[in-house]
Amino acid sequence: xxxxxxxxxxxxxxxxxxxxxxxxxxxxxxxxxxxxxxxxxxxxxxxxxxxxxxxxxxxxxxxxxxxxxxxxxxxxxxxxxxxxxxxxxxxxxxxxxxxxxxxxxxxxxxxxxxxxxxxxxxxxxxxxxxxxxxxxxxxxxxxxxxxxxxxxxxxxxxxxxxxxxxxxxxxxxxxxxxxxxxxxxxxxxxxxxxxxxxxxxxxxxxxxxxxxxxxxxxxxxxxxxxxxxxxxxxxxxxxxxxxxxxxxxxxxxxxxxxxxxxxxxxxxxxxxxxxxxx
Amino acid sequence: xxxxxxxxxxxxxxxxxxxxxxxxxxxxxxxxxxxxxxxxxxxxxxxxxxxxxxxxxxxxxxxxxxxxxxxxxxxxxxxxxxxxxxxxxxxxxxxxxxxxxxxxxxxxxxxxxxxxxxxxxxxxxxxxxxxxxxxxxxxxxxxxxxxxxxxxxxxxxxxxxxxxxxxxxxxxxxxxxxxxxxxxxxxxxxxxxxxxxxxxxxxxxxxxxxxxxxxxxxxxxxxxx
Numbered sequence: 318x319x320x321x322x323x324x325x326x327x328x329x330x331x332x333x334x335x336x337x338x339x340x341x342x343x344x345x346x347x348x349x350x351x352x353x354x355x356x357x358x359x360x361x362x363x364x365x366x367x368x369x370x371x372x373x374x375x376x377x378x379x380x381x382x383x384x385x386x387x388x389x390x391x392x393x394x395x396x397x398x399x400x401x402x403x404x405x406x407x408x409x410x411x412x413x414x415x416x417x418x419x420x421x422x423x424x425x426x427x428x429x430x431x432x433x434x435x436x437x438x439x440x441x442x443x444x445x446x447x448x449x450x451x452x453x454x455x456x457x458x459x460x461x462x463x464x465x466x467x468x469x470x471x472x473x474x475x476x477x478x479x480x481x482x483x484x485x486x487x488x489x490x491x492x493x494x495x496x497x498x499x500x501x502x503x504x505x506x507x508x509x510x511x512x513x514x515x516x517x518x519x520x521x522x523x524x525x526x527x528x529x530x531x532x533x534x535x536x537x538x539x540x541x542x543x544x545x546x547x548x549x550x551x552x553x554x555x556x557x558x559x560x561x562x563x564x565x566x567x568x569x570x571x572x573x574x575x576x577x578x579x580x581x582x583x584x585x586x587x588x589x590x591x592x593x594x595x
Numbered sequence: 596x597x598x599x600x601x602x603x604x605x606x607x608x609x610x611x612x613x614x615x616x617x618x619x620x621x622x623x624x625x626x627x628x629x630x631x632x633x634x635x636x637x638x639x640x641x642x643x644x645x646x647x648x649x650x651x652x653x654x655x656x657x658x659x660x661x662x663x664x665x666x667x668x669x670x671x672x673x674x675x676x677x678x679x680x681x682x683x684x685x686x687x688x689x690x691x692x693x694x695x696x697x698x699x700x701x702x703x704x705x706x707x708x709x710x711x712x713x714x715x716x717x718x719x720x721x722x723x724x725x726x727x728x729x730x731x732x733x734x735x736x737x738x739x740x741x742x743x744x745x746x747x748x749x750x751x752x753x754x755x756x757x758x759x760x761x762x763x764x765x766x767x768x769x770x771x772x773x774x775x776x777x778x779x780x781x782x783x784x785x786x787x788x789x790x791x792x793x794x795x796x797x798x799x800x801x802x803x804x805x806x807x808x809x810x811x812x813x814x815x816x817x818x819x820x
Contacts, residue, residue: 551669578671578809590671592603 337559337572346410347372347512347542348393353407355388355566357400362388364566366407370559372511373544376535377553377574380563381589386546389563390514393544394430395423411512428455431505435517437497439489439504444481447489447500448472451508467507472542475503476533477509495526502533506541513537515545519552534547550590562586603668610681614688617653617730621688622725624650624695625791629721632702632784633714643699644673650692657685676808680801684735687794691728694787694794701780702714702770708777711767717781720756720788723749727795734802735743746799747811753792760785 332376348370355363355396364387378386379555395416397403402494408415416426432451439447451457458464468485472478477499481492489500498518505513515534519527534543534556549552553560556572561571570577570586579586588594624643629637661682664670670678727749732740764778800812 550671554671579675581672587672591674 337576338529345372347368347412348544349408349410349413350393351408351410353389353392353394353405353409355397356402356404356406358402362566363392365502366568368561368568368571369543370407370542370544372542373538374558375538375545375556376561377557378544378546378561378563379548379550379553379589380569381594382548383567384563386561387516387561390516390544391547393512393514394427394432396432398429400425424455428508429510430512430514431508431510432514433498433505433516433518435500435520437494437501437521439492439497439500441488441490442488443483443486444472444492444500448503448507451504454504455508457508470481471503471507472500474506474537475499476529476536477503493526495522495529498522498530499533500536506537510541512542512544517548520548527552549580562589565590571583602688603664603674606660606668607674607677608665610657610664613653613657613660614681614684614718615732615736617650617657617685617688620650620653621691622697622728625698625721625728625788628695628698629718629784631699632705633718635702635710637703637706637723640699641703643695644703647692647696648701650689653684654689654692654765657681661685665730673720673805675777676805680735684798687797688778691791691794692807696789698784698787701784705777705780705784710776711764711777713775713782714781715749716756716760716763717784717788720760720785723756724788724791724795725752727792728798731795731802734799735805738802738806740803740806742804743799743802747796750792750796753789757785757789769801 334368346369350366351369353363354361378390379568380386391397391410392405405417409417411430428475432539440450445468452464452467458467477496480496492500520532537543557574558579559575563568564585570581570583581590628643633644659676664678727746730742731746761782764782767774769776803809803811
Protein backbone atom coordinates (compact mmCIF):
# COMPACT_ATOMS: atom_id res chain seq x y z
CA UNK A 318 0.00 0.00 0.00
CA UNK A 319 1.25 3.44 -0.74
CA UNK A 320 1.47 5.91 2.08
CA UNK A 321 -1.10 8.63 2.30
CA UNK A 322 0.21 12.01 1.29
CA UNK A 323 -0.13 13.84 4.54
CA UNK A 324 1.08 17.40 4.44
CA UNK A 325 4.35 17.31 6.33
CA UNK A 326 4.06 20.86 7.48
CA UNK A 327 0.75 20.25 9.21
CA UNK A 328 2.18 17.32 11.17
CA UNK A 329 5.00 19.40 12.62
CA UNK A 330 4.39 20.51 16.17
CA UNK A 331 3.83 24.24 16.43
CA UNK A 332 7.07 24.93 18.24
CA UNK A 333 9.24 22.25 16.62
CA UNK A 334 11.03 24.68 14.34
CA UNK A 335 12.15 26.75 17.24
CA UNK A 336 13.48 23.99 19.40
CA UNK A 337 14.92 20.96 17.67
CA UNK A 338 16.36 19.53 20.89
CA UNK A 339 14.73 16.50 22.49
CA UNK A 340 13.00 17.46 25.76
CA UNK A 341 15.17 15.06 27.80
CA UNK A 342 18.25 17.16 27.10
CA UNK A 343 16.71 20.36 28.38
CA UNK A 344 18.46 20.00 31.77
CA UNK A 345 21.93 19.98 30.28
CA UNK A 346 21.50 23.17 28.29
CA UNK A 347 24.52 25.39 27.92
CA UNK A 348 22.63 28.40 26.65
CA UNK A 349 18.94 28.95 27.28
CA UNK A 350 17.45 32.19 26.00
CA UNK A 351 13.85 32.97 26.79
CA UNK A 352 11.77 35.74 25.23
CA UNK A 353 14.67 38.04 24.60
CA UNK A 354 13.82 41.47 23.24
CA UNK A 355 16.62 43.87 22.40
CA UNK A 356 16.32 47.62 21.96
CA UNK A 357 18.69 50.10 20.37
CA UNK A 358 17.09 53.13 22.01
CA UNK A 359 13.49 53.08 20.81
CA UNK A 360 14.12 50.59 18.02
CA UNK A 361 13.38 46.94 18.73
CA UNK A 362 16.23 45.10 17.04
CA UNK A 363 15.30 41.63 18.28
CA UNK A 364 11.78 40.33 18.78
CA UNK A 365 11.06 37.70 21.40
CA UNK A 366 13.93 35.32 20.71
CA UNK A 367 13.91 31.97 22.49
CA UNK A 368 16.58 29.38 21.78
CA UNK A 369 18.11 26.44 23.61
CA UNK A 370 21.66 25.34 22.88
CA UNK A 371 23.29 22.14 24.10
CA UNK A 372 26.92 21.93 25.21
CA UNK A 373 29.60 20.85 22.72
CA UNK A 374 27.67 21.63 19.58
CA UNK A 375 28.27 24.22 16.90
CA UNK A 376 25.31 26.47 16.21
CA UNK A 377 25.34 28.77 13.20
CA UNK A 378 23.32 31.96 12.97
CA UNK A 379 22.42 32.90 9.41
CA UNK A 380 20.28 35.60 7.83
CA UNK A 381 20.54 38.69 5.64
CA UNK A 382 22.46 41.78 6.77
CA UNK A 383 20.65 43.64 9.52
CA UNK A 384 18.56 40.63 10.54
CA UNK A 385 19.87 40.81 14.11
CA UNK A 386 22.11 37.76 14.15
CA UNK A 387 25.23 39.61 15.28
CA UNK A 388 23.25 41.66 17.79
CA UNK A 389 21.84 38.45 19.20
CA UNK A 390 25.30 36.85 19.33
CA UNK A 391 26.55 39.81 21.35
CA UNK A 392 23.72 39.52 23.88
CA UNK A 393 25.14 36.12 24.81
CA UNK A 394 28.14 37.66 26.57
CA UNK A 395 26.74 41.15 27.18
CA UNK A 396 28.95 42.75 24.55
CA UNK A 397 26.06 45.06 23.72
CA UNK A 398 26.25 46.64 27.19
CA UNK A 399 28.74 49.19 25.94
CA UNK A 400 26.34 50.53 23.28
CA UNK A 401 24.52 53.65 24.55
CA UNK A 402 20.74 53.16 24.71
CA UNK A 403 20.96 49.39 24.35
CA UNK A 404 18.50 47.52 26.54
CA UNK A 405 17.55 43.88 26.99
CA UNK A 406 14.34 42.22 28.16
CA UNK A 407 13.95 38.52 28.77
CA UNK A 408 16.46 36.00 30.06
CA UNK A 409 19.80 34.69 28.82
CA UNK A 410 20.86 31.74 30.96
CA UNK A 411 24.34 30.31 30.70
CA UNK A 412 24.55 27.04 32.66
CA UNK A 413 21.22 27.92 34.24
CA UNK A 414 22.31 31.38 35.47
CA UNK A 415 20.71 34.49 34.03
CA UNK A 416 23.61 36.72 32.94
CA UNK A 417 21.40 39.83 32.95
CA UNK A 418 20.25 39.57 36.56
CA UNK A 419 21.44 42.26 38.98
CA UNK A 420 24.88 41.86 40.50
CA UNK A 421 26.36 39.67 37.80
CA UNK A 422 30.09 40.18 37.20
CA UNK A 423 30.21 41.03 33.48
CA UNK A 424 33.95 40.35 33.29
CA UNK A 425 33.35 36.84 34.63
CA UNK A 426 30.60 36.34 32.04
CA UNK A 427 32.92 37.34 29.22
CA UNK A 428 35.65 35.08 30.56
CA UNK A 429 33.23 32.19 30.41
CA UNK A 430 31.83 33.26 27.05
CA UNK A 431 34.74 34.20 24.80
CA UNK A 432 34.48 36.01 21.52
CA UNK A 433 36.28 36.13 18.17
CA UNK A 434 35.54 38.89 15.71
CA UNK A 435 35.36 39.24 11.94
CA UNK A 436 38.54 41.23 11.70
CA UNK A 437 41.42 39.70 13.59
CA UNK A 438 42.55 42.20 16.19
CA UNK A 439 45.81 41.10 17.76
CA UNK A 440 47.41 43.53 20.21
CA UNK A 441 50.58 45.19 18.92
CA UNK A 442 52.61 42.88 21.12
CA UNK A 443 54.42 39.60 20.71
CA UNK A 444 52.60 36.38 19.86
CA UNK A 445 53.26 35.13 23.39
CA UNK A 446 52.01 38.31 25.03
CA UNK A 447 48.81 38.29 23.00
CA UNK A 448 47.85 34.91 24.39
CA UNK A 449 49.19 35.61 27.87
CA UNK A 450 47.36 38.94 28.15
CA UNK A 451 44.05 37.67 29.50
CA UNK A 452 45.81 35.30 31.87
CA UNK A 453 47.95 38.11 33.28
CA UNK A 454 45.21 40.71 33.79
CA UNK A 455 42.91 38.14 35.36
CA UNK A 456 45.80 36.68 37.39
CA UNK A 457 44.81 33.22 36.26
CA UNK A 458 48.26 31.69 36.55
CA UNK A 459 50.51 31.64 39.58
CA UNK A 460 53.95 31.38 38.01
CA UNK A 461 55.90 31.80 34.82
CA UNK A 462 56.01 28.14 33.80
CA UNK A 463 52.29 27.77 34.33
CA UNK A 464 51.75 30.85 32.16
CA UNK A 465 54.01 29.47 29.43
CA UNK A 466 52.17 26.14 29.67
CA UNK A 467 48.78 27.79 29.21
CA UNK A 468 50.03 29.86 26.28
CA UNK A 469 51.35 26.72 24.56
CA UNK A 470 48.16 24.79 25.29
CA UNK A 471 46.03 27.58 23.85
CA UNK A 472 48.16 27.89 20.72
CA UNK A 473 47.95 24.10 20.31
CA UNK A 474 44.19 24.20 20.61
CA UNK A 475 44.03 26.95 18.02
CA UNK A 476 46.21 24.84 15.68
CA UNK A 477 48.85 27.56 15.53
CA UNK A 478 51.59 26.20 17.79
CA UNK A 479 53.60 24.38 15.12
CA UNK A 480 53.76 27.53 13.01
CA UNK A 481 54.83 29.96 15.74
CA UNK A 482 56.65 27.97 18.43
CA UNK A 483 60.05 29.22 17.27
CA UNK A 484 59.05 32.87 17.11
CA UNK A 485 56.80 33.39 20.11
CA UNK A 486 58.42 36.68 20.94
CA UNK A 487 58.07 38.22 17.52
CA UNK A 488 55.30 40.70 16.82
CA UNK A 489 51.86 39.22 16.27
CA UNK A 490 51.30 41.77 13.52
CA UNK A 491 53.85 39.95 11.35
CA UNK A 492 51.57 36.92 11.11
CA UNK A 493 49.35 36.28 8.08
CA UNK A 494 45.62 37.10 8.25
CA UNK A 495 44.66 33.49 8.86
CA UNK A 496 47.35 33.09 11.52
CA UNK A 497 46.25 36.33 13.23
CA UNK A 498 42.70 35.01 13.39
CA UNK A 499 43.88 31.74 14.92
CA UNK A 500 45.97 33.79 17.35
CA UNK A 501 42.81 35.62 18.39
CA UNK A 502 41.12 32.26 18.88
CA UNK A 503 44.07 31.13 21.02
CA UNK A 504 43.79 34.36 23.03
CA UNK A 505 40.09 33.70 23.60
CA UNK A 506 40.77 30.09 24.60
CA UNK A 507 43.58 30.97 27.05
CA UNK A 508 41.18 32.07 29.79
CA UNK A 509 39.40 28.71 29.45
CA UNK A 510 35.94 29.78 28.39
CA UNK A 511 33.07 27.30 28.04
CA UNK A 512 31.49 29.03 25.12
CA UNK A 513 33.10 30.60 22.07
CA UNK A 514 31.16 33.18 20.09
CA UNK A 515 32.49 33.78 16.58
CA UNK A 516 31.28 36.71 14.53
CA UNK A 517 32.14 35.95 10.89
CA UNK A 518 35.54 34.57 11.88
CA UNK A 519 36.58 33.62 8.36
CA UNK A 520 34.94 36.25 6.18
CA UNK A 521 38.18 38.16 5.64
CA UNK A 522 40.27 35.06 4.95
CA UNK A 523 41.26 33.21 1.79
CA UNK A 524 39.82 29.72 1.13
CA UNK A 525 42.77 27.83 2.62
CA UNK A 526 42.80 29.89 5.82
CA UNK A 527 39.01 29.57 5.95
CA UNK A 528 39.32 25.82 5.70
CA UNK A 529 41.76 25.79 8.62
CA UNK A 530 39.37 27.83 10.76
CA UNK A 531 36.48 25.54 9.86
CA UNK A 532 38.53 22.46 10.70
CA UNK A 533 39.52 24.12 13.95
CA UNK A 534 35.87 24.80 14.82
CA UNK A 535 35.13 21.12 14.25
CA UNK A 536 37.94 20.10 16.62
CA UNK A 537 37.11 22.71 19.26
CA UNK A 538 33.54 21.58 19.74
CA UNK A 539 34.80 18.57 21.71
CA UNK A 540 35.69 21.01 24.48
CA UNK A 541 33.64 24.13 23.83
CA UNK A 542 30.17 25.19 22.85
CA UNK A 543 30.45 27.29 19.73
CA UNK A 544 28.09 29.81 18.23
CA UNK A 545 29.10 31.25 14.88
CA UNK A 546 27.57 34.05 12.84
CA UNK A 547 28.26 33.64 9.15
CA UNK A 548 27.12 35.16 5.87
CA UNK A 549 28.40 32.13 4.06
CA UNK A 550 25.63 29.55 4.02
CA UNK A 551 27.90 26.80 2.75
CA UNK A 552 30.13 27.50 5.74
CA UNK A 553 27.17 27.21 8.10
CA UNK A 554 26.27 23.93 6.42
CA UNK A 555 29.84 22.62 6.72
CA UNK A 556 30.66 23.51 10.31
CA UNK A 557 27.46 23.54 12.34
CA UNK A 558 25.24 20.95 13.98
CA UNK A 559 22.31 23.32 14.35
CA UNK A 560 21.37 26.40 12.38
CA UNK A 561 19.22 29.35 13.37
CA UNK A 562 17.80 31.56 10.64
CA UNK A 563 17.09 35.19 11.58
CA UNK A 564 15.02 37.64 9.60
CA UNK A 565 14.03 41.20 10.57
CA UNK A 566 14.99 40.63 14.19
CA UNK A 567 13.00 37.42 14.47
CA UNK A 568 14.19 33.84 14.83
CA UNK A 569 12.35 32.24 11.93
CA UNK A 570 13.64 28.69 12.17
CA UNK A 571 16.03 26.79 14.41
CA UNK A 572 16.75 23.32 13.19
CA UNK A 573 19.31 20.54 12.77
CA UNK A 574 21.67 21.78 10.07
CA UNK A 575 21.23 18.76 7.79
CA UNK A 576 17.47 19.20 7.95
CA UNK A 577 17.63 22.97 7.51
CA UNK A 578 19.68 22.86 4.33
CA UNK A 579 17.83 19.99 2.68
CA UNK A 580 14.25 20.46 3.82
CA UNK A 581 13.57 23.59 5.85
CA UNK A 582 10.15 23.84 7.47
CA UNK A 583 9.50 27.51 6.90
CA UNK A 584 8.81 29.12 3.54
CA UNK A 585 10.95 32.14 4.50
CA UNK A 586 13.95 29.91 5.22
CA UNK A 587 13.43 28.10 1.94
CA UNK A 588 13.32 31.40 0.05
CA UNK A 589 16.45 32.67 1.76
CA UNK A 590 18.47 29.48 1.26
CA UNK A 591 17.52 29.28 -2.41
CA UNK A 592 18.40 32.94 -2.94
CA UNK A 593 14.85 34.05 -3.68
CA UNK A 594 15.38 36.99 -1.36
CA UNK A 595 18.18 38.42 0.69
CA UNK B 596 22.01 38.55 -5.78
CA UNK B 597 18.89 38.90 -7.91
CA UNK B 598 20.90 38.47 -11.10
CA UNK B 599 22.66 35.32 -9.88
CA UNK B 600 19.34 33.77 -8.92
CA UNK B 601 17.75 34.52 -12.27
CA UNK B 602 20.68 32.88 -14.00
CA UNK B 603 20.37 29.80 -11.79
CA UNK B 604 16.60 29.62 -12.31
CA UNK B 605 17.13 29.77 -16.06
CA UNK B 606 19.57 26.89 -15.85
CA UNK B 607 17.15 24.93 -13.71
CA UNK B 608 14.31 25.53 -16.16
CA UNK B 609 16.52 24.49 -19.06
CA UNK B 610 17.36 21.29 -17.17
CA UNK B 611 13.68 20.61 -16.64
CA UNK B 612 12.98 21.24 -20.31
CA UNK B 613 15.62 18.75 -21.42
CA UNK B 614 14.32 16.18 -18.95
CA UNK B 615 10.81 16.58 -20.37
CA UNK B 616 12.14 16.21 -23.88
CA UNK B 617 13.79 12.96 -22.84
CA UNK B 618 10.56 11.85 -21.17
CA UNK B 619 8.65 12.53 -24.38
CA UNK B 620 11.16 10.47 -26.38
CA UNK B 621 10.96 7.61 -23.88
CA UNK B 622 7.16 7.61 -24.05
CA UNK B 623 7.22 7.61 -27.84
CA UNK B 624 9.62 4.70 -27.96
CA UNK B 625 7.57 2.59 -25.55
CA UNK B 626 4.51 3.23 -27.66
CA UNK B 627 6.33 2.49 -30.93
CA UNK B 628 7.83 -0.72 -29.51
CA UNK B 629 4.44 -2.09 -28.44
CA UNK B 630 2.84 -1.06 -31.73
CA UNK B 631 5.59 -2.77 -33.70
CA UNK B 632 4.98 -5.96 -31.72
CA UNK B 633 1.30 -5.86 -32.60
CA UNK B 634 1.76 -4.86 -36.24
CA UNK B 635 4.70 -7.26 -36.82
CA UNK B 636 6.14 -4.52 -39.02
CA UNK B 637 9.86 -5.25 -39.30
CA UNK B 638 10.74 -1.73 -40.46
CA UNK B 639 8.96 -0.27 -37.43
CA UNK B 640 10.69 -2.79 -35.15
CA UNK B 641 14.09 -1.79 -36.51
CA UNK B 642 13.37 1.89 -36.05
CA UNK B 643 12.96 1.18 -32.33
CA UNK B 644 15.97 -1.14 -32.23
CA UNK B 645 18.32 1.42 -33.70
CA UNK B 646 16.77 4.62 -32.48
CA UNK B 647 18.17 4.82 -28.96
CA UNK B 648 20.81 7.43 -29.71
CA UNK B 649 18.84 10.64 -28.97
CA UNK B 650 17.90 9.36 -25.49
CA UNK B 651 21.46 8.28 -24.79
CA UNK B 652 22.75 11.69 -25.82
CA UNK B 653 20.23 13.43 -23.57
CA UNK B 654 21.16 11.08 -20.72
CA UNK B 655 24.75 12.29 -20.82
CA UNK B 656 23.81 15.93 -21.39
CA UNK B 657 21.37 16.03 -18.46
CA UNK B 658 23.89 14.42 -16.12
CA UNK B 659 26.43 17.07 -17.14
CA UNK B 660 23.93 19.86 -16.54
CA UNK B 661 23.15 18.55 -13.04
CA UNK B 662 26.82 18.09 -12.28
CA UNK B 663 27.56 21.69 -13.26
CA UNK B 664 24.62 23.08 -11.28
CA UNK B 665 25.91 21.29 -8.17
CA UNK B 666 29.45 22.49 -8.68
CA UNK B 667 28.71 26.08 -9.63
CA UNK B 668 25.67 26.96 -7.54
CA UNK B 669 25.77 24.69 -4.48
CA UNK B 670 21.99 24.52 -4.40
CA UNK B 671 20.10 24.12 -1.16
CA UNK B 672 16.68 23.12 0.11
CA UNK B 673 14.11 22.79 -2.69
CA UNK B 674 16.69 23.52 -5.41
CA UNK B 675 18.96 20.81 -4.03
CA UNK B 676 16.11 18.32 -3.98
CA UNK B 677 15.07 19.29 -7.52
CA UNK B 678 18.53 18.57 -8.95
CA UNK B 679 19.00 15.33 -6.99
CA UNK B 680 15.61 14.26 -8.35
CA UNK B 681 16.60 15.25 -11.88
CA UNK B 682 19.70 13.01 -11.68
CA UNK B 683 17.57 10.07 -10.62
CA UNK B 684 14.76 10.69 -13.10
CA UNK B 685 17.38 10.91 -15.84
CA UNK B 686 18.60 7.40 -15.01
CA UNK B 687 15.05 6.06 -14.93
CA UNK B 688 14.23 7.53 -18.34
CA UNK B 689 17.37 6.12 -19.89
CA UNK B 690 16.42 2.68 -18.59
CA UNK B 691 12.94 3.10 -20.09
CA UNK B 692 14.62 3.74 -23.45
CA UNK B 693 16.64 0.52 -23.05
CA UNK B 694 13.51 -1.43 -22.17
CA UNK B 695 11.83 -0.18 -25.36
CA UNK B 696 14.79 -1.69 -27.25
CA UNK B 697 14.32 -4.95 -25.31
CA UNK B 698 10.64 -5.00 -26.32
CA UNK B 699 11.61 -4.45 -29.97
CA UNK B 700 14.09 -7.35 -29.75
CA UNK B 701 11.31 -9.62 -28.50
CA UNK B 702 8.99 -8.24 -31.20
CA UNK B 703 11.55 -9.13 -33.87
CA UNK B 704 11.72 -12.74 -32.68
CA UNK B 705 7.96 -12.89 -32.18
CA UNK B 706 7.39 -11.81 -35.77
CA UNK B 707 9.19 -14.95 -37.02
CA UNK B 708 6.47 -17.18 -35.47
CA UNK B 709 2.75 -17.35 -36.15
CA UNK B 710 0.92 -15.19 -33.60
CA UNK B 711 0.03 -17.06 -30.41
CA UNK B 712 -3.15 -15.06 -29.86
CA UNK B 713 -4.71 -11.71 -30.47
CA UNK B 714 -2.83 -9.20 -28.34
CA UNK B 715 -5.13 -7.32 -25.97
CA UNK B 716 -3.55 -7.19 -22.52
CA UNK B 717 -0.06 -6.28 -23.71
CA UNK B 718 -1.20 -3.16 -25.62
CA UNK B 719 -3.24 -2.28 -22.53
CA UNK B 720 -0.13 -2.66 -20.37
CA UNK B 721 1.69 -0.49 -22.89
CA UNK B 722 -0.97 2.21 -22.59
CA UNK B 723 -0.89 2.14 -18.79
CA UNK B 724 2.92 2.24 -18.65
CA UNK B 725 3.01 5.13 -21.09
CA UNK B 726 0.35 7.02 -19.19
CA UNK B 727 2.20 6.45 -15.91
CA UNK B 728 5.35 7.88 -17.46
CA UNK B 729 3.45 10.83 -18.84
CA UNK B 730 1.72 11.57 -15.53
CA UNK B 731 4.93 11.17 -13.54
CA UNK B 732 6.64 13.76 -15.75
CA UNK B 733 3.61 16.01 -15.61
CA UNK B 734 3.71 15.76 -11.83
CA UNK B 735 7.40 16.69 -11.98
CA UNK B 736 6.75 19.82 -14.00
CA UNK B 737 3.71 20.90 -12.01
CA UNK B 738 5.18 19.81 -8.66
CA UNK B 739 1.95 17.93 -8.17
CA UNK B 740 2.18 15.32 -5.40
CA UNK B 741 -1.45 14.24 -5.83
CA UNK B 742 -0.79 13.23 -9.43
CA UNK B 743 2.47 11.56 -8.35
CA UNK B 744 0.54 9.55 -5.80
CA UNK B 745 -1.95 8.53 -8.51
CA UNK B 746 0.99 7.17 -10.53
CA UNK B 747 2.07 5.07 -7.56
CA UNK B 748 -1.43 3.65 -7.31
CA UNK B 749 -1.49 2.67 -11.01
CA UNK B 750 1.45 0.31 -10.55
CA UNK B 751 -0.78 -2.36 -9.01
CA UNK B 752 -2.89 -2.52 -12.19
CA UNK B 753 0.21 -3.13 -14.24
CA UNK B 754 1.40 -5.88 -11.92
CA UNK B 755 -2.07 -7.49 -12.05
CA UNK B 756 -2.06 -7.55 -15.86
CA UNK B 757 1.43 -9.03 -15.96
CA UNK B 758 0.35 -11.93 -13.73
CA UNK B 759 -2.77 -12.43 -15.83
CA UNK B 760 -0.76 -12.54 -19.06
CA UNK B 761 1.64 -15.06 -17.57
CA UNK B 762 -1.17 -17.41 -16.52
CA UNK B 763 -2.90 -17.19 -19.86
CA UNK B 764 0.28 -17.86 -21.86
CA UNK B 765 1.24 -20.72 -19.58
CA UNK B 766 -2.01 -22.31 -20.59
CA UNK B 767 -1.20 -21.92 -24.29
CA UNK B 768 2.26 -23.38 -23.82
CA UNK B 769 0.98 -26.41 -21.94
CA UNK B 770 -1.60 -27.13 -24.59
CA UNK B 771 0.63 -26.53 -27.62
CA UNK B 772 4.42 -26.78 -27.22
CA UNK B 773 5.00 -24.98 -30.57
CA UNK B 774 3.85 -21.77 -28.87
CA UNK B 775 6.56 -21.93 -26.20
CA UNK B 776 9.06 -19.68 -27.97
CA UNK B 777 6.71 -16.89 -29.06
CA UNK B 778 4.76 -17.08 -25.77
CA UNK B 779 7.99 -16.67 -23.80
CA UNK B 780 8.70 -13.53 -25.81
CA UNK B 781 5.28 -12.15 -24.91
CA UNK B 782 5.95 -12.93 -21.24
CA UNK B 783 9.24 -11.08 -21.57
CA UNK B 784 7.49 -8.09 -23.10
CA UNK B 785 4.99 -7.99 -20.25
CA UNK B 786 7.91 -8.09 -17.84
CA UNK B 787 9.59 -5.17 -19.65
CA UNK B 788 6.38 -3.14 -19.52
CA UNK B 789 6.03 -3.85 -15.83
CA UNK B 790 9.61 -2.59 -15.35
CA UNK B 791 8.73 0.58 -17.26
CA UNK B 792 5.90 1.07 -14.77
CA UNK B 793 8.42 0.64 -11.96
CA UNK B 794 10.57 3.40 -13.44
CA UNK B 795 7.52 5.67 -13.68
CA UNK B 796 6.87 4.84 -10.02
CA UNK B 797 10.44 5.82 -9.14
CA UNK B 798 9.95 9.14 -10.91
CA UNK B 799 6.71 9.75 -9.01
CA UNK B 800 8.51 9.00 -5.73
CA UNK B 801 11.22 11.47 -6.67
CA UNK B 802 8.56 14.10 -7.35
CA UNK B 803 7.10 13.60 -3.87
CA UNK B 804 10.59 13.88 -2.39
CA UNK B 805 11.34 16.99 -4.41
CA UNK B 806 8.15 18.77 -3.41
CA UNK B 807 7.58 17.69 0.19
CA UNK B 808 10.96 16.26 1.26
CA UNK B 809 9.16 13.05 2.12
CA UNK B 810 10.82 9.76 1.29
CA UNK B 811 8.09 7.31 0.27
CA UNK B 812 10.33 4.68 -1.29
CA UNK B 813 10.14 1.07 -0.15
CA UNK B 814 6.87 1.77 1.61
CA UNK B 815 8.52 3.82 4.32
CA UNK B 816 6.06 6.67 4.72
CA UNK B 817 6.62 9.79 6.75
CA UNK B 818 10.38 9.67 6.87
CA UNK B 819 11.17 13.30 6.27
CA UNK B 820 14.79 14.17 5.65
